[in-house]
Amino acid sequence: MTKEKFTSISLQEEMQRSYLEYAMSVIIGRALPDARDGLKPVQRRILFAMHELGLTPDRPFRKCARVVGDVLGKYHPHGDQAVYEALVRLVQDFSTKYPTLDGHGNFGSVDNDPPAAMRYTETRLAPIAHECFLQEIGSETVSYSNNFDGSQQEPDILPAQLPFLLLNGSSGIAVGMATNIPPHNLGEIVDGLIALINDKEISDLRLSKIILGPDFPTGGELICNSAMNEVYLQGRGSVTVRGVIKNEEINLGKGRHKKNALIISELPYQISKAGWIEKLAELVNLGKIDGISDIRDESDRDGMRVVIELKKDSNSEIVVSNLFKKTALQSNFGAIFLALVDGKPIQLTLRKYLNYFLEFREETIRKRTKYFLRIASEKFEILEGFSIATKNIKDIIEVIQNSENATEAKSILIVKLSLSEKQADAVLSMPLKKLTTLERKQIEIDMKELLEKKKYLNNLLNNRRLLLDTLIEELKSLKKKFNVKRKTKILKDINQEKEIDTINNQILEDLINKETKISVDNRFYFKKIIYNNYKKILDHENKFIDNKNVQKFICRIDKSLKIIGITSSGKIIQIDWKSNITSEFKMDKKVLGNIDPKEIINFHYLDSKLKNYLCILSSDGRFKKVLFDEDMIKSNRIFSITKLKNSTSIIDSFILNKQQQLVILTSIGRLFKFDLSDKNLNPSTKQSLGLLLVNLLPTEQIVSCCKSKDKEILYLVSKKGKFFKLKIDDIYNSYNSKLGYVNEKMQLKDDHFITVLSSNQYIDIETNKNKSARLNLNKLDNNSGKNMLKIDFLNLEKDEYLDNCYRLEKYIN
Structure with a gap:
């Protein structure tokens, strides 16, 4: 071919032009509804084709395949499945508030079952579509344009007598924009239009009292709050919808006890019932929702009925709270009032749309009158x-x-x-x-x-x-x-935060009454331990245990309880245990604010009734105690509690709220004892480095510290599994002896110490061979009257050593 037959073009300009043409084609010709009749092109073409076929409400049903064929051949040159899906949605009474087509056959279900093929189903116009969309089409009320091949004429708009954009809603995704308009009640919208006709300057408040909110075909409960007002005033926002749930006592049969159950009779809009039940069953099996013994679907032609049987001792309010919080039983409908106005996509407020529809209707009546x-x-x-x-x-x-x-x-x-x-x-x-x-x-x-x-x-x-x-x-x-009666109930004066707080307080009271403990295990799983199960944990003392039951931290639940974690870099993390109290969860970077849980060296609980001092010991021998004030307790942010020099890290920490002694242990067994009173160790600020208490020898390291009372027993643990005990009174004060205290009977060879703890604690240990044990230090026997303790069951192999050692305070009461 000769060069004269080619034309040089700019690739950038051509791509820009082509993409804009494609985008406008999708926006105007497929995805977005027209604000006047509330229909997308495919929906409008289906209704017009059926009008041309004479499928009025008083005529017999006709096969959907015939309708789809006419729409494809005359007006809509796209896939037959796309046309049939649009037709099916116009029939489904659970998808469309006011169905514009009557159907005969299987058109799918709320369980997300697919409809039968178009050759099996039949349809015709519904009375509301015949009267409100097509009654005036022959009165020269709308303009017509050529179809895709110029062989037919199709209306540019249907002369809608009602604002179907609000009545049936609409959803669609275009290029760079989307619309999602919820359905509304016909009576309320008509009353709103009449009020606007009579008083053009009607206040938004008065209008909101007439149009109460969306009215979904599947019912449910709508939480009326400021967010819903924002949707109507701004044309964008989110509304919260709940399913309808009630308590019921069910009889399981002769000779069997009655059981408490929750009955779900309505689900939020566009939620698949079968999918919701499947998701709920999965959450129950994973232990994320407690108190449910059985789930079954008893729905029939009379309506939806999902039965959730409750366990004997379960709290129904807690279960309901979990259903709202962790399943789609409560969901947010993101509304975007975007529609085509004069061929352009415009975000409309409620008032603007109603005024625009009234202008269109007034113009239509004038055309009809002429x-x-x-x-x-x-x-x-x-x-x-x-x-x-x-x-x-x-x-x-x-x-x-x-x-x-x-x-x-x-x-x-x-x-x-x-x-x-x-x-x-x-x-x-x-x-x-x-x-x-x-x-x-x-x-x-x-x-x-x-x-x-x-x-x-x-x-x-x-x-x-x-x-x-x-x-x-x-x-x-x-x-x-x-007009039909409103299906979606409006819940006013509902404070969701207050509601959640009330339920959480009830849960908290229930857990406190059951003497429940909170624990964090070695896999960083946050769990609740009921008192009876906690007693079983204590029964496993001084013996090997399952590696999954190794505990890093245990404390009892209290209303004023605060839990924090401290990292090796000196950062403090508040653990939001109250919002997750109903289930177990794994602490990961999402929960801990992008902090690796492995960085956390200790978890602590704070008693808000007392003055809490956080005491921390760094690897360079510096020690500081910081008052955990109200601002720190209330803060939900991660913050630093100390300044550290290069290559220095936090080795150990504890909470001090009484006058006690500080004991520091080094790897070679040197012990340092200090009085923790403010006279000897003053509280310091978060910005300080701390007071240097220990001067380390070459190759020596700080390994641990603890708090202890007078006349208490201390226990020292070595890496190779040797345990020693020592009276704290035997250790002389380090203010007099800066080199510390060394006991000749506790000398180690080819070994070093890893922790020191007081007698009111027990420990969970892990070895490098994945063996785990729980030790009650007070019950260990002396070895021939020496300082070393005898532990018969703990026989470490030659290359085996203690990998982790977790100290736990004993809360038996």
Whole structure:
């Protein structure tokens, strides 16, 4: 081919042009509804094609395949499945608030079951579609355009008599934009339109009292709050919808005890019942929702009924709270009021849309009135000609007899009787029966009626108030015919945060009464331990345990309880245990604010009734105690509690709220004892480095610290599993001996110490061979009266050593 046949173009400009054309095609031709009739092009074409086929509500059903074929062949050159899916949605009463099509056959279910193939299902127009969409289409109310191949004409818009964009809602995703409009109640919308007609300056508050909120076809409960008002005032926002749930005592059969159960009778809009039940069963099996013994679906033709049987001792309010919180039983509907206005996508507020629809409806009535006035004028003109003819019938007969043809007769009549061409044609074709006395009288009556009609229609066009009154009467008539009772219940004055707090407090009271403990295990799972199970943990002391039961932290639940974690870098993390108290969860980076849980060296609980000092010991021998004040307790952010020098890290920490002794242990067994009173160790700020208490020898390291009371026993643990005990009173004060205390009976060879703890604690240990044990230090026997303790069951292999050692305070009460 020669070069002259090619044209050079800019790739960037061509891509930009092509993409914009594609985007506009999707926005206008497929995805977004028109604000006037609330329909997308495919929906409009389905309704018009069925109107052309004559599938009115009084006619028999016709196969959906026939309808889809007509739509594809005449108006919508896309896939047949896309057209059929749109048709199915117009039939489904659980998807569409006011279905515009009647269906016969399987059109799917709320369980997300697919509809039958189009060759098996049948359809026809529903009464509301026939009257409110298509009744005025023959009255020259809308414009027409050529179809895709120019062989047919299709309407650009349907003359909708109701604002179906709000009544049935709409959802669609275009290029760079989306719409998601919830359905509403017909009666409320009509009342809102009438109120707006009567008072154009009606306040938004008054309008919100008329239009209460979305009304979903599946019912449910709508939480009325400021967010819903924002949706109507801004055209975008989120509304919260709940399923309907009630308590019921069910009888399982003769000889069996009655059980408490929760009955779900309604689900939020667009939630699959089968999918929801499956998800709930999965959460129950994973232990994320407690208190449920069985779930079954007893739904039938009379309505939805999902039965959730509760365990004997379960709290129904806690279960309901979990269902709302962890399943789609409570979900948010993200509303975006985006629609095409004059071919452009516009985000509309409720007031703007209602005003726009009223303008469209007013214009439609004017077009309809002009059409009726023209028809009435044409009829009156013909009748007027008949009236003149009956009065001059002899002259007309004479003219016709003397004329060579109809054309000559017509021209003579026009001149002689002052008739118009239409009147002359009508007179020439007038049947003889019109000459009877009755017919002559009927012509006079009809002319009188037409004259009155013309006068009324002219008044309607010239008097806007009369036109608006007509519009109001039509709206009232449609409301009377098609309005249904609101399905979605409005819940006002619902404070969700307060509601959650109340339920959480009830849960908390219940757990406190059951003496429940909170624990964090070695896999960083946050769990609740009921008192009976906690007693079982204690029964496993001084023996090997399952590696999954190794505990890093245990404390009892209290209303004023605060739990924090401290990392090796000196950061404090608040653990939000109250919002997760109903289930177990794993602490990961999401829960801990992108902090690796392995960085946490200790968890602590704070008693808000007391002054809590966080005491921390760093690897360079520096120690500090910081008052955990109200600001720190209330803060939900991660913050640093100390400054650290390069390559320095936090080794150990504890909470101090009484006057006690501090004991520091090094790897070679040196012990340092200090009085923790403010006289000797003053509290410091978060910005300080701390006080240097220990000067380390070469290769020596700080390994642990603890708090202890006078006359208490201390326990020292080595890496190779050796345990020593020592009275704290035997250790002299380090203010007098800066080199610390060393006991000759606790010397180690090829080993080093890893922790020190007081006698009110027990430990869970893990070895590098994945063996785990729980030790109650107070119950360990002395080895021949020496300081070393005898542990018969703990026989470590040559290459085995203690990998982790977790200290736990004993809360038996």
